[in-house]
Every structure is written in structure tokens, then in C-alpha cells.
Amino acid sequence: MPEYDRLRAALATGEDDRLVLDLDGIEAQYDALLRELPDVAVRFAMKACPVDEVLAALAARGSGFDAAGPQEIAQALRTGVPVDRIHYGNTIKSDRQIAEAYGLGVRDFATDSLADVAAIAVHAPGARIFCRLATTGEGALWGLSRKFGCSPEDAVLVLEAARAAGLTPAGLSVHVGSQQLTSEAWQNALEALTAVVEEAGRRGILLDHVNLGGGLPALGVLDRKGRPLDPPVDKMFAVIREGIQRLRDASAAPLDFLIEPGRHLVADHGAIRAHVTRLTQRQQLDGERVHWLYLSCGKFNGLYEMDELRYRLEFPGRAGAETVPAVVAGPTCDSDDAYADEGPGMPVPRDAASGDPVWILSCGAYSTAYTTQGFNGIPPLPYSCVRTTAGGPEEV
């Protein structure tokens, strides 16, 4: 369970609804990841938190970026990071997007199809490509399986096609699925990578890097029933370290390793200050009387993932208050704008009143990017970045 005290202190300094991101916490998380995986280079997956201050802090630490297209590449470049620390990690791209990325100086492109390889050869001549392997996504809250990646057989064909087209077949990537909760998924992914590295080597393709993708979990979120997820991160890191060693042993050429965490670096270091819109009790059509807590923030302004997981809620100043279990929902006229109605409700103060502050923890990932523009008239959620270590919270 993450340590939330410094974020709580920052949340307590204001009144308005906003996401507060703790740059010191994000930097500490980055450092901790490098201690677990010492010779792996980090390419932060920008879509998890495309906030300039966060990107600049990570770039200053030595991170590179996994960008999904020219706009993200341009945003990453504004941090001053050298362009060789940015790759085009999206397998889905138009001719124009490839040309723009190439024009911005990017030379490393993810791919998973012959059509994409042919387009890269025309619009990014001589580029280095890395081929994404498909995974089942099992064990993850978001599988990222069907839409992306090659079978092992196709991966070899894609690498050979790249070589034939004058590109450099440079590496492989995977994504085990976002908020992956099992170490077995990592085990399986690393075995698949090893088999393809070996097969490519037999065909004279010497890869120089393996990109382990995203999927490392947030630690402080709850499942759809409100229980801690407690992902076995120590086991995952041990499996990854062993898998890296086996890959190095299996490869005929030296291999560099990259990892593309998104959620893991930012989720637990962001929290939303929201307010109670209303606590109600309504008889459902099955006859049961159920409490509903409607918040000022929901799926469309900060809590996009609320239908697949639950966030911890805190009611500042109400620590000992009598509680009732309630379904938690956002403020809009959309029935998906709610925690999944599985398991018991979340404990909320029985006398929670409209306007009371609510703190929503571990929602630093996939919150700013997934906010809508005026849905039901609600503007995008504002955010602040704070420094929390040197003498109390300070906005930057």
C-alpha cells in the first residue's frame, strides 16, 4: 500500500476540484524501478500522464518516452530529451504520421504487420523497427491482446520483410496487458520473446534490443468489489530479471533492454480532490434500498477507469464517522459513470452532505488524458504538480 501522507498534505492546501500530481513521488517511483531492474532503460508511456511537468521531471531523471504519434513525439521533444530516447510505440500509424515522426528525427518504430513495414520503408527509409508479439492479456485488467501484436510465426516474417525492405530489424516488444496482476504473464511473455530471438538468429537476424512494454501495476487501487489488488510486484521483478538473463544467454548478439511503464510510475502519486454532489438512498427495481454517493468527478472527468476498478476514497476530517455502504458514481447522465455494482458498497459517512470534500487516491494514471470536453457541460479536470519533500507541499 502506497504512502499517501504527502499527497494528503498537498490536497489539504486547496478547495477546488483538481488532480494533484506529486513530482517527488513520481521521481522516487522511477528510482525504485531502476533499483529493481538496474540495466533496463525506461521509456515512459506518455498516454498514462501526458503532463509537461511530469514528462520534464522524468526526462531529467534519464527517462525516454514511448510515444503514440507525432503529437506525443513533439511533446516529448519539448522536454529537451534527445530524440534517440523517443520511439514510435504505436503499431497503428498512417503514411503521414510515419513521415512526420521521421521528420522529427525518430528512427525506432514499433510494428506488427507487413503493411506497416512496407509503409515505414517508404516514409521512414532506413529506420529501425521492433516487432510487437501478441500476448493473451490474461491476468490483466485491460488485456491489450486482440488489437495488437504478431504471432511468433508472423513476427519472423515481419522481421525478414523489414530486412528485405532496407530497414533494420532491430528488436522485439510485448505488452502483458495493463494492470497485469500475475507474474505468470511476464513468464509467458519472456518465454515467447526468447523463442523468437532464437528463431530470428537462426535466420541471420541479430536483434539488438528487447522492449518489455508496460503492464506494471498501480499498487493502491482496489478491484471491482472494493478489495485491494495486491499485485505480486516482487515476484514480477524476479521473473523479469531471470527472463532477461535467459534472453541474453539465448541471443547470439548483445541485447539491450527497455521497459515502457505508464501506470506504475504515476498512478499512486496522483490524487483527485473532488466533492460530494449528493448522498441518496433509492429503492432499486429489485426492491432493495441502496445508498448512492454521487461525486463531482467521475468517468468523464478524472476517473475513466472507475468501471473496471475502484479507487480508495477519503473524507477529510471524518475519520471516525458512522458509515453506510454506497455505490459510488460520477455526476453525469450516463449509467457507466459509476463503480461497477459488484460486491459491497464503499463505506461513506452516513451524513455526507453536498459540498463535502472527498479525496480520491491512486488516480494519477489515465486521468488527465481520458477527460472529456464539455460532456454534460463539465470542463476537463484541472491539475497541479507539486513538490512534497522539501518542507511541505509546494506547487510548481
Ligand SMILES: *Cc1c(COP(=O)(O)O)cnc(C)c1O
Ligand atoms: C499504454 C502502453 C504502455 C503503458 O501501459 P501501462 O499498462 O500503463 O504500463 C506501454 N507500451 C505501449 C505500447 C502502450 O500502448
